[in-house]
Amino acid sequence: MTVHDLVGVGIGPFNLGLAALSAPVPEVDGLFLDEHEEFSWHPGMLIEGTTLQVPFLADLVTMADPTSPYSYLAYLKATGRLYPFYIREDFHPLRAEYDAYCRWVAERVPGLRWGRRVERVEHDGDVYRVSARDMRTGEVEVHLGRRLVLGVGTAPWLPEPLRDLPGPAWHAAEYLPHKEELQTLGHVTVVGSGQSAAEVYLDLLTDADRLGYRVDWVTRSPRFFPMEVTKLTLEMTSPEYARYHHGLPMARRDALAREQRHLYKGISGDLVDAVYDTLYRTGRRGEVPTALLTGVDVSGAEWDAGRREYSLRLHHAESDRTGTRTTRALVLATGYRARVPEFLEPVRDRIRWDARGRYDVALDHSVDVAGREVFVQNAEEHTHSLIAPDLGMGAYRNSVILNAICGREVYPVEEHIAYQEFGLAGSEILSSVGAAR
Numbered sequence: 151m152t153v154h155d156l157v158g159v160g161i162g163p164f165n166l167g168l169a170a171l172s173a174p175v176p177e178v179d180g181l182f183l184d185e186h187e188e189f190s191w192h193p194g195m196l197i198e199g200t201t202l203q204v205p206f207l208a209d210l211v212t213m214a215d216p217t218s219p220y221s222y223l224a225y226l227k228a229t230g231r232l233y234p235f236y237i238r239e240d241f242h243p244l245r246a247e248y249d250a251y252c253r254w255v256a257e258r259v260p261g262l263r264w265g266r267r268v269e270r271v272e273h274d275g276d277v278y279r280v281s282a283r284d285m286r287t288g289e290v291e292v293h294l295g296r297r298l299v300l301g302v303g304t305a306p307w308l309p310e311p312l313r314d315l316p317g318p319a320w321h322a323a324e325y326l327p328h329k330e331e332l333q334t335l336g337h338v339t340v341v342g343s344g345q346s347a348a349e350v351y352l353d354l355l356t357d358a359d360r361l362g363y364r365v366d367w368v369t370r371s372p373r374f375f376p377m378e379v380t381k382l383t384l385e386m387t388s389p390e391y392a393r394y395h396h397g398l399p400m401a402r403r404d405a406l407a408r409e410q411r412h413l414y415k416g417i418s419g420d421l422v423d424a425v426y427d428t429l430y431r432t433g434r435r436g437e438v439p440t441a442l443l444t445g446v447d448v449s450g451a452e453w454d455a456g457r458r459e460y461s462l463r464l465h466h467a468e469s470d471r472t473g474t475r476t477t478r479a480l481v482l483a484t485g486y487r488a489r490v491p492e493f494l495e496p497v498r499d500r501i502r503w504d505a506r507g508r509y510d511v512a513l514d515h516s517v518d519v520a521g522r523e524v525f526v527q528n529a530e531e532h533t534h535s536l537i538a539p540d541l542g543m544g545a546y547r548n549s550v551i552l553n554a555i556c557g558r559e560v561y562p563v564e565e566h567i568a569y570q571e572f573g574l575a576g577s578e579i580l581s582s583v584g585a586a587r
């Protein structure tokens with residue numbers, strides 16, 4: 151059986167980027183498996199007109215290799231969209247365009263196997279045995295790899311009281327397939343505080359008047375706060391900030407994650423204003439069929455099948471008051487969480503874990519006890535902070551992973567990109583808080 155140099159599990163943007171960057175590397179034979187039949191980027195949220203939150207340079211390859219044939223500019227040239235993009239003068243591609251770009255790359259990059267769900271990983275001698283089920287035939291295939299790169303992404307997350315609700319309640323990840331139905335139910339409530347919540351709310355608000363339904367927005371956050379995207383803050387999405395953050399004690403990192411929520415879990419300022427402008431325009435014709443509630447936690451949702459409505463239990467933190475509201479449908483834009491896939495169970499002993507049962511991720515994104523055998527993509531926010539989910543840092547991480555796998559510099563990796571120094575980097579240290587791990 152062929153022993154691949156690496157087997158990538160999951161082909162989202164990050165492992166697709168790894169496949170594109172490893173394709174021209176002679177010593178790397180990579181195989182990538184995904185349970186979906188084809189590349190598909192958050193189809194439930196490809197709302198018309200929405201854009202990426204990062205510039206087009208955050209494509210799969212450019213930050214590692216600007217000459218790569220798999221770049222966004224190469225895609226625009228090949229599809230005759232380069233001049234319109236040039237004239238549009240907006241660095242942020244439409245989300246639907248980014249999805250189309252990734253599909254274009256996926257059609258050209260070698261080593262991708264679609265419709266394969268990885269169900270079990272074992273270790274045998276010096277190779278990983280990856281068992282994947284062919285989603286069409288149901289048959290199980292076994293693939294061998296010296297290394298694994300886990301790019302399974304994050305999973306939609308629901309707070310406990312809002313899980314397994316009967317009736318029309320969906321996570322935002324499933325919004326678009328249910329949009330038409332939602333618009334017929336008379337009253338929808340969007341729950342959540344981030345970009346997705348705002349996008350779904352605005353998309354529903356735009357038609358509320360015309361189609362005659364009500365849409366409310368409830369968020370636990372004290373206000374609809376904008377994501378902080380000022381340039382010096384953006385420098386925190388950098389190799390040196392990841393290094394600094396990685397070097398902190400775990401408890402300090404976890405506290406920082408809570409403090410830094412507004413850096414990447416807020417709403418883009420333009421979108422907040424677009425929501426207001428839509429409220430203002432709709433208000434010209436009379437009362438806007440909506441309510442916006444901040445600082446409110448939804449602590450429960452009881453479905454009344456007879457009346458076909460939910461009774462929401464609400465708690466307003468600042469006034470410490472509780473109350474109820476009814477609605478006929480729910481869109482739960484409550485975020486996504488990294489997860490440890492069950493298929494890793496047979497090789498748990500080869501993986502390093504932190505005191506909270508999470509991957510203990512090394513700076514080079516490896517998580518295995520031997521070092522440099524198993525790598526993770528977008529599962530290291532708790533160690534590397536902001537770079538983990540950021541498309542703009544995908545090519546950087548893939549360069550680090552490929553350099554680690556090849557034991558040489560396949561792609562140059564910037565050590566310093568920021569003008570700021572994080573922690574006391576560059577200073578003479580008189581005392582330290584001890585080892586990070």
Ligand SMILES: Cc1cc2nc3c(=O)[nH]c(=O)nc-3n(C[C@H](O)[C@H](O)[C@H](O)COP(=O)(O)OP(=O)(O)OC[C@H]3O[C@@H](n4cnc5c(N)ncnc54)[C@H](O)[C@@H]3O)c2cc1C
Pocket residue numbers: 159160161162163164165183184185186190191192195201202203204266267268269301302303304346486491493527528539540541542
């Ligand atoms: C709506 C939305 C918009 C976003 N917009 C931006 C943005 O503009 N800028 C930005 O920087 N970030 C953005 N993000 C964050 C992040 O970049 C994306 O979530 C990105 O898709 C993460 O890529 P990924 O490769 O980690 O995982 P995913 O895209 O989640 O892909 C994971 C893949 O793994 C596969 N998989 C999982 N388990 C298995 C298995 N057992 N066997 C086989 N295959 C498996 C899945 O089928 C899936 O295809 C956005 C996130 C969301 C939800």
